[in-house]
Amino acid sequence: MRCYCVVDHGKPLELVERDVPQPTGTQVLLRVKAAGLCHSDLHLWEGYYDLGGGKKLSLADRGIKLPLTPSHEICGEVVALGPQASADASALPAGTTAIVHPWIGCGECAACGRGEENICAKPQSLGVLRDGGFADYVLVPHPRYLVDLAGLDPVKAAPLACAGVTTYSAAKKFGARLHEGPVVVIGAGGLGMMALEVLKAMGAHGAVVVDVDPAKREAALAAGALAAIDARASDAAQQIVAATGGGARAVLDLVGATPTVKLALDSCARGGHVVIVGLMGGDLTLSLPIIPMRPLRIEGSYVGTLPELRELVALMRAGKLHAAAVLQRPLSEINEAFEALAQGKVVGRQILVP
Structure with a gap:
């Protein structure tokens, strides 16, 4: 499968060919249908956050290692489930199109106990600390992070996972x-x-x-x-x-x-x-x-919770939340998309489609 990875900070993402992963345990494999490009992906590409006064917070200090496949705004089709995921009665079946809640925590800290995995002390976020959606397939660690789109357009829905x-x-x-x-x-x-x-x-x-x-x-x-x-x-x-x-x-x-x-x-x-x-x-x-x-x-305020993503999808399904402007591009144009975003030329959200 194709993966577009940050291999060196500040340099164009590289196309890497890998085997399609096979889900184990509670994992779910999705075929990516749409993946959004967020400004946070630019920070991952640059390799640091500006703290002011000439100080920088490097991504290495946050535990982020290269190579990394970015994108945390991911919609895809369920194609395979690990054994434990298959045994989960609440798991979405193969063939379902879903949006991924990428802000995954450790499940053990106080924040996770409150349902705030997005501010977990040991995060495992997709597209940040685990490979994300700028690829043909992505592994999701547990079926509960998938929200059924039930007929919604994945290109228009993808930004809900972060921007929304x-x-x-x-x-x-x-x-x-x-x-x-x-x-x-x-x-x-x-x-x-x-x-x-x-x-x-x-x-x-x-x-x-x-x-x-x-x-x-x-x-x-x-x-x-x-x-x-x-x-x-x-x-x-x-x-x-x-x-x-x-x-x-x-x-x-x-x-x-x-x-x-x-x-x-x-x-x-x-x-x-x-x-x-x-x-x-x-x-x-x-x-x-x-x-x-x-x-x-x-x-x-840092991103949002899984229940909040479910609320947003419900609002869109009910017609109360309309999709914001999106620009659809083929995944092969990933570096052009990064350049356009870095230069401030994008109105709305760029969505990359494999």
């Missing part, structure tokens, strides 16, 4: 603030466009989108954003305050860079809530008395 569940989990953290005024969404890339659809499905008050790219701002307006603001405008914070009727109650930062977090804090109303999702990097200096005096809430 990430923005859904983050938006849920706002609670009642979703309905107090427009949610400010910083970043109109793959996550931002998905966030617009997720917020509609959740009955949010609306969204004000902030991005540096005019094409992405136009796409956000076409997708239903109430306003689209240039993040580099000298009065961007004042524009956000005006568009939200006196200051943002909820800000979803899908970029996670020094200037975007500063903009989020500068545009918040008293009692505002900022959830940071993006991993672009940098650092931040805060005047601490401002946090309790305003008072502000700053929270991080």
Whole structure:
């Protein structure tokens, strides 16, 4: 089978031919039908996260080893099950098309005990620490990580496994603030466009989108954003305050860079809530008395849980969640897709199809 692997950081992914794996124990083998390209895959390709101040967190420090097949947004057809998986009455049978929850934990730590495998202390995430979906086949360690798509288009559904569940989990953290005024969404890339659809499905008050790219701002307006603001405008914070009727109650930062977090804090109303999702990097200096005096809430959010993915698929099946913009490409164009994403030329999500 074909696998496109990061063999050397910063260099084009290489095509590696391997034998089709045979599932053992609780494993399930899927024939990949669609695999999304996420900005996190760029960090895996680059080999580090920017911590600001000239500091970097290398992927080796996170236990990530090369060669690695990326992609954690995976839909595929069940083709074989290991003996224990076959004995599991809840396992999806061969021939079923499913989406994979890739955020797999150890099953033993406190986070896993709470059902939050996505923040496990010893993660085994597909496409990050185990080989992912940029291949003809992928092994899933247990059938419970598969969610039946039941007729949904795998190309349109694939982003639910990351872009969808990430923005859904983050938006849920706002609670009642979703309905107090427009949610400010910083970043109109793959996550931002998905966030617009997720917020509609959740009955949010609306969204004000902030991005540096005019094409992405136009796409956000076409997708239903109430306003689209240039993040580099000298009065961007004042524009956000005006568009939200006196200051943002909820800000979803899908970029996670020094200037975007500063903009989020500068545009918040008293009692505002900022959830940071993006991993672009940098650092931040805060005047601490401002946090309790305003008072502000700053929270991080990392992808989402298996139950949240099941909720999202149910929303899409019920017609309450519409697919965000996707660009379908053959898997053989993987390096062109990486280049387009790195250059900021992509509106929506690129989906690679074997």
